[in-house]
Amino acid sequence: xxxxxxxxxxxxxxxxxxxxxxxxxxxxxxxxxxxxxxxxxxxxxxxxxxxxxxxxxxxxxxxxxxxxxxxxxxxxxxxxxxxxxxxxxxxxxxxxxxxxxxxxxxxxxxxxxxxxxxxxxxxxxxxxxxxxxxxxxxxxxxxxxxxxxxxxxxxxxxxxxxxxxxxxxxxxxxxxxxxxxxxxxxxxxxxxxxxxxxxxxxxxxxxxxxxxxxxxxxxxxxxxxxxxxxxxxxxxxxxxxxxxxxxxxxxxxxxxxxxxxxxxxxxxxxxxxxxxxxxxxxxxxxxxxxxxxxxxxxxxxxxxxxxxxxxxxxxxxxxxxxxxxxxxxxxxxxxxxxxx
Ligand SMILES: *Cc1c(COP(=O)(O)O)cnc(C)c1O
Numbered sequence: 099x100x101x102x103x104x105x106x107x108x109x110x111x112x113x114x115x116x117x118x119x120x121x122x123x124x125x126x127x128x129x130x131x132x133x134x135x136x137x138x139x140x141x142x143x144x145x146x147x148x149x150x151x152x153x154x155x156x157x158x159x160x161x162x163x164x165x166x167x168x169x170x171x172x173x174x175x176x177x178x179x180x181x182x183x184x185x186x187x188x189x190x191x192x193x194x195x196x197x198x199x200x201x202x203x204x205x206x207x208x209x210x211x212x213x214x215x216x217x218x219x220x221x222x223x224x225x226x227x228x229x230x231x232x233x234x235x236x237x238x239x240x241x242x243x244x245x246x247x248x249x250x251x252x253x254x255x256x257x258x259x260x261x262x263x264x265x266x267x268x269x270x271x272x273x274x275x276x277x278x279x280x281x282x283x284x285x286x287x288x289x290x291x292x293x294x295x296x297x298x299x300x301x302x303x304x305x306x307x308x309x310x311x312x313x314x315x316x317x318x319x320x321x322x323x324x325x326x327x328x329x330x331x332x333x334x335x336x337x338x339x340x341x342x343x344x345x346x347x348x349x350x351x352x353x354x355x356x357x358x359x360x361x362x363x364x365x366x367x368x369x370x371x372x373x374x375x376x377x378x379x380x381x382x383x384x385x386x387x388x389x390x391x392x393x394x395x396x397x398x399x400x401x402x403x404x405x406x407x408x409x410x411x412x413x414x415x416x417x418x419x420x421x422x423x424x425x426x427x428x429x430x431x432x433x434x435x436x437x438x
Contacts, residue, residue, distance in 0.1 A: 099305045099339050101267055104260075105156035109186060110148045111140035116275045116411070121378040128399040129408035132281070133381070134272055137388070137416035142182035142214055145175045145416025146295050149264030150256035151183045157260055158250035159187065167239050168252040169194040169231045171362055172201075172224070173386065173423045175416060176255050176292075178211040181220035190247070191220035194235055198227045199362045203426050210423030255292025259338040262331055265298020266305070266339060272411065273308055281409065283310055288413035289391030290314030290324060290352055291361075295415060297331035304336070304344045315394035316354030317387050318361040324352040356394040362386050364427045367393035372428075384417030385424045391415070 115135040123131045139148035158166055166184050170177045170193065177193040184191035193215055199206070215222055225234060231254065239249040252261075276283055286303075290296040296314040303310055316324045332345045358365035368389035375381040375392060383389040395412055398404060 099266070099341065101263060101270075101339070104153055104263055105160050106152050107156045107159065107183075107187065108152065109141060109183065110152055111138060111144070113271045113275065114138050116272065116279075119379050122374060125374065125378055126396060126399045128402075128406050129284075129404045129410045131395070132283075132409065132411045134268075134411055134413045136268065137382070137414045137418065139416070141179055141186070142218065143416070143419050145179055146265075146413075147176040147179040147256050148183075149268055150261030150294055151179055151264070153260050153263045154252050154256055155183050155187060158189065161248070161250055163189060163248045163250035165190040165192065165242060165247045165249045166252055167192045167194070167235055167242070167249055168256070169196065169235050169254050171196055171198045171386075172207060173211045173362065173420045175211055175384075175387075175420065177220070177222070178214045178218070178419060180252060180256070181215045181218035184220065185218040191218070192238065192242070193220050193222045194225060194231060194238060195222050196225050196227060196229055196231050198360070200227065205425055206423045210420050212423065214419060253292075255294055257292035257294030257297070257331060259331065259335040262294045262298035262301065262335040263338070265295050266302040266335065267298075268413075269299045269302020269308070270306065273303075273306055283411050284408040285404065286310055286312045286411045286413065287391065287395050288312065288314055289317055289387040289415050290328065291317045291387060293324070293327040293331050295413070296328045296350075296352070297335055299413075300328065300332040300345055300349050301335045301339065301341075304349060305339070305341055312349070312351065314352040315391040316352050316357055317390050318357060319354065321352055321354040324354055325350050328352065353394055353398070356390045356397070358390070364424065365390060365393065367397060369427065371396055381414070382418035382421065383414075384420040385427055386420055387417050388415055
């Protein structure tokens with residue numbers, strides 16, 4: 099598969115590192131866990147949206163857009179990375195933010211990703227939870243077009259076949275790293291949300307006949323819906339790269355047992371995952387996505403769902419900027435001590 103056929107703005111820091119998590123693996127006493135550092139993709143602290151935006155923003159430029167518009171939750175990492183990309187390329191950026199949590203907390207509403215959206219010069223607009231965000235975005239785009247702007251609309255999470263190309267490429271990149279280092283991997287685990295990450299990986303793994311099972315850990319939708327979203331997008335993405343039919347339904351697996359009370363609401367197991375990664379590996383997860391993904395991985399290891407001699411790669415999709423919008427979820431008072 100020749101991805102160079104698609105326009106792309108090369109701004110990501112690639113390849114991202116692939117690292118072994120010795121202390122976490124030892125603490126869990128199960129498989130050997132590795133991490134693919136897609137939290138290090140660059141552009142305003144990085145994360146998984148950077149890979150997608152390389153292809154989406156190239157399409158925006160090719161269409162002559164002077165403005166991009168996208169939508170997400172208040173603490174959207176996707177909005178922040180889009181804002182940074184737009185700044186770098188000299189495009190205007192407007193983000194529609196949906197209040198999916200109902201938090202009144204000032205840091206949730208103004209720090210973390212929201213602060214960075216504004217620092218990058220993007221404008222934001224707030225909407226209540228459950229609002230028709232795609233419809234609202236179309237209306238907003240029409241209003242800006244009426245004012246003479248050429249608007250490129252990016253769906254939530256950058257999850258369409260163009261954005262998913264970024265994760266087709268990630269699968270190729272990861273497979274290259276594994277082959278170069280003679281690392282036989284038995285499973286890949288990734289957080290999954292708007293589905294572009296998992297769908298792109300499914301297509302990249304299928305296209306290379308890698309035969310490595312991929313498990314998505316859900317962060318929002320129930321399992322049937324999540325798997326259907328991933329499958330539909332994977333099929334469309336396979337068509338886009340000229341390989342229709344390479345994705346079969348059994349390549350799409352999502353476990354949605356770790357969502358908790360809902361999207362963006364921290365869970366006990368997610369907070370434990372943040373503590374384990376931070377204290378054992380010096381790594382930062384975020385409460386919305388990567389912590390729930392890691393919580394699923396940790397719980398499945400503890401339950402013995404994987405063989406002890408397996409080697410697993412966890413995709414770190416980023417998001418640590420969100421920690422500063424969720425400081426109220428953490429009790430770190432016991433660390434503030436006086437010695438002597
Ligand atoms: C958006 C996001 C995800 C989910 O990726 P999708 O492609 O939307 O499924 C996971 N982790 C982080 C940190 C994200 O920002």
